[in-house]
Amino acid sequence: MQLTEQEIVGAIRQGNERIFEVVFRKYYQSLCNYANSILKEMEEAEEIVQNLFSGLWEKRSDLEINISLKSYLYRAVHNHCLNRIKHLKIREEYQEYATSYYESSYESVGQTVMKNELEQRIHEAIEKLPEQCRVIFKLSRFEELKYHEIADQLGLSPKTVENQVGKALKILRTELAEYLPILILLLDGIVKLNIEYWYL
Structure with a gap:
């Protein structure tokens, strides 16, 4: 019918x-x-x-x-x-700005300490994720694999992979809530830090 x-x-x-x-x-x-x-x-x-x-x-x-x-x-x-x-245009413009900015400036001791502390907290927060959640998040954000590629590699459905990435981001936001003001400064280009995986 x-x-x-x-x-x-x-x-x-x-x-x-x-x-x-x-x-x-x-x-x-x-x-x-x-x-x-x-x-x-x-x-x-x-x-x-x-x-x-x-x-x-x-x-x-x-x-x-x-x-x-x-x-x-x-x-x-x-x-x-x-x-x-x-989204890609904004990221490209930010990267161009950051490159230009850091070629003509340097990090202060305080900025370096702040960056190192945040990097350490991010690392610790990721390591505290549930095992499957942590593995999938690292493959997605650090290996830059697509959801279907991770699903094929781990024998899971793409939907499961998507849910696990969402779960990881939610946990990380909670874990790093006290660092959000610093994170905003970093994203404004004050401190150089490789945290692109934070973007959704």
Whole structure:
């Protein structure tokens, strides 16, 4: 029986995995191709589309679509791609600024102590993570592996990997809460520290 789009959305909202999988298979590749046309990087494009569908399923009970399902998905991918480009641009601009700044300045003794202390606390906080959580977080942030690569390496689902990274970040934020003022200074370029993994 042919379902209307509203019936499809309703089925997904109610947790119908079969219908969700049909939608995923129908639109996945074309959405990846569309994202790739914007980002010019297929792996990034695939990650954005995978995260989109993952988010849809995770928040399915709140799913409200007032336009065609196809238009909704393409618009969502478009917005995610623009956000990704903006994020990369901000990071690139910061790195250019930091390089320029540190070539013409030097760290004071106090800054060095602050940096070393924070590095030590971050290291200790990471080592206190549950074993699987710690391993996945290090592979994601230090080895820069994609979720699906970590999943393949550890024999887990990409969703499990995503959940474990989220859990690690939540724990680290709690552990390092007292250092947030210092962290803000670091991200403003006052002290050079390799903590890019802090970014979500």
